[in-house]
Amino acid sequence: MTPNSYHTHTTFCDGKNTPEEMVREALRLGCTAIGFTGHSYTPFDESYCMSKEGTKEYKACVRSLQKKYAGQIRILLGVEQDFYSEEPTEDYDYVIGSVHYVKKGEVYLPVDESAERQTEIVNRYYGGDFYGLAEDYYANVAQLYRKTGCGLIGHFDLITKFNEKGALFDTEDPGYRAAAERALEALMMCPVAFEINTGAMARGYRTEAYPEKWIIGMLLRMGIMVVKTSDAHSKEDLLYGL
Ligand SMILES: [Zn+2]
Ligand SMILES: [Zn+2]
DSSP: OOOOOOOOTTTTTTOSSOHHHHHHHHHTOOEEEEEEEEEEEOTTTOOSSSSSHHHHHHHHHHHHHHHHHTOEEEEEEEEEEEEEEEEEEEESEEEEOOOOOOETTTTTEEEESOOOOHHHHHHHHHOHHHHHHHHHHHHHHTTTTHHOOOOOEOOOOOTTOOOGGGGGGGGTHHHHHHHHHHHHHHHHSSSSSEEEEHHHHTSSSSSOBSHHHHHHHHHHHOOEEEEEOOBBGGGGTTTTTT
């Protein structure tokens, strides 16, 4: 059976294809559903997210596609709500909650921009200690449901994006594990599912999906629901690795 993806980006944020192009690709592949999750507006970084005006257009566009393709494919209007976004979410069919930044003083620091940027942030703000960044990152992740009201936790360990083969830090370090486990334990008390997200595989950063296997193991042992998503930024990647 063809899988469906519920984490997709379009030209309304940092994706390459329009929502309709994504829908047509989903139909061509035999999907029964597709979920759109544009990046919510963040005033401190407009480089990747939907604009305020664009958010309205995005909602209208996906709602019109729901009507146009009714009976052919189930189309969901969602949002990938950043931890630091203050945009309302009640208009959406569902919400993915994601941490893309930590905040130091008044500065928002991206965790997923590039390996160079991540290393520079660790050196400048954490005295070279990657685990300090991990502490701050997972403290935000732990609060994702409370902050965004999300139903799905996006790429739980995004901080490992550039850490293929332990290039930057050791995810078996007890301090790292403790920080990740504290976030997991907090979220396990919330009505949320977790993504198994292949986005970084599609874009060549990683050979495995988020989160790491030991985390998926913990989720499954605890009976927490997981949802496979592609975090697609183009129609070619709509079902990548699913
Ligand atoms: Zn994301
Ligand atoms: Zn995404």
